[in-house]
Amino acid sequence: MPGLSVRLKLTLSYAGFLMFTGAMLLAVVWVFLLRYVPDQARMSRGDPYIGEPGFFSPSRQDLLHAFAPRVVEMLVFLLVFGLLGGWILAGRMLAPLTRIADATRMAADGSLSHRIRLPGAKDEFRELADAFDAMLARLEAQVAEQQRFAANASHELRTPLAVTQTLLEVARSDRSRDVGELVDRLQIVNSRAIELTEALLLLSRADRGAFPRAQVDLSLIAEEATETLLPLAEKRGITIETSGDITPAMGSHALLLQLTTNLVHNAIVHNQPDGGTVWVTTGARPRAVTLTVENTGERLSPRLVATLGEAFQRGTERIRTDHAGFGLGLAIVKSIVNAHDGTLTLTARPAGGLRATVQLPAP
Numbered sequence: 001m002p003g004l005s006v007r008l009k010l011t012l013s014y015a016g017f018l019m020f021t022g023a024m025l026l027a028v029v030w031v032f033l034l035r036y037v038p039d040q041a042r043m044s045r046g047d048p049y050i051g052e053p054g055f056f057s058p059s060r061q062d063l064l065h066a067f068a069p070r071v072v073e074m075l076v077f078l079l080v081f082g083l084l085g086g087w088i089l090a091g092r093m094l095a096p097l098t099r100i101a102d103a104t105r106m107a108a109d110g111s112l113s114h115r116i117r118l119p120g121a122k123d124e125f126r127e128l129a130d131a132f133d134a135m136l137a138r139l140e141a142q143v144a145e146q147q148r149f150a151a152n153a154s155h156e157l158r159t160p161l162a163v164t165q166t167l168l169e170v171a172r173s174d175r176s177r178d179v180g181e182l183v184d185r186l187q188i189v190n191s192r193a194i195e196l197t198e199a200l201l202l203l204s205r206a207d208r209g210a211f212p213r214a215q216v217d218l219s220l221i222a223e224e225a226t227e228t229l230l231p232l233a234e235k236r237g238i239t240i241e242t243s244g245d246i247t248p249a250m251g252s253h254a255l256l257l258q259l260t261t262n263l264v265h266n267a268i269v270h271n272q273p274d275g276g277t278v279w280v281t282t283g284a285r286p287r288a289v290t291l292t293v294e295n296t297g298e299r300l301s302p303r304l305v306a307t308l309g310e311a312f313q314r315g316t317e318r319i320r321t322d323h324a325g326f327g328l329g330l331a332i333v334k335s336i337v338n339a340h341d342g343t344l345t346l347t348a349r350p351a352g353g354l355r356a357t358v359q360l361p362a363p
Contacts, residue, residue: 014086096125112140159191218247225260244282267295297353
């Protein structure tokens, strides 16, 4: 239902408070001053022979007749002054809200780059404007990230579809071509497309945070992940070293296993060609538990490390092997960590390689 504006409400409040204060002051004058005036007027002519002066003392009724019109005039003045002054003051006080409302409407229309940047002292309106600017900055970053993710996902999904289309056209135009070879290549391309789709679904599931939580042991999860990837490490000549005590945590066993598997797999694939090492360490602190995965390898720049957590970002050139990735491994890890209210820290090792540290709240 439509109602009075906040500015009008503040104006009426200012005027009402001012009139109430004025009325109370006038009432004090009446109660503590006019009540002592006698009811009857007194007059004395004095005695000129002895030098006694004359005087006139008005009655209470006389003073009331003289005082009442002035009271009405003063209340009218206070009403007009309160309404006018209250309207001006309310307008100046609510000016920041007008700027915030304009910025909100612009954001609703799709303009997330606009900022309020409210000047002045650090008051409640300034805190509200700064919080709104920070929210717009986060929304703009998230929308830009989603747009990049959608564009990259479309590009990655288009590649196997285009290859499939090409293989089908070749099979149609060249009837004498070996059908078994085409089927094998189609199967490889289709498997890659399925793996990419499953990775995208897993990333979406982690972002939603829709999964049951239970108490798990990160050290056992780390051992399970390393045992699964041990054949791949042996094939590449990589040594995996695990250490750590019992590390209890709260979360999804499946997602935390996927997190650890992605980190260890990333450490194996992006390692030295031969004779590299991967260190997997777990630890428990009073308020947090940690999982650290380090590997040997090429030296990485801090600028490159800062982008590894984004989707479809690869630390090296695309690898044409049976374990080529989509650039989603660390992005999935980051989403799973965020869904578990944890933090992921990626740092370049001085000797070469990457150190990934996952910190989760202790149960």
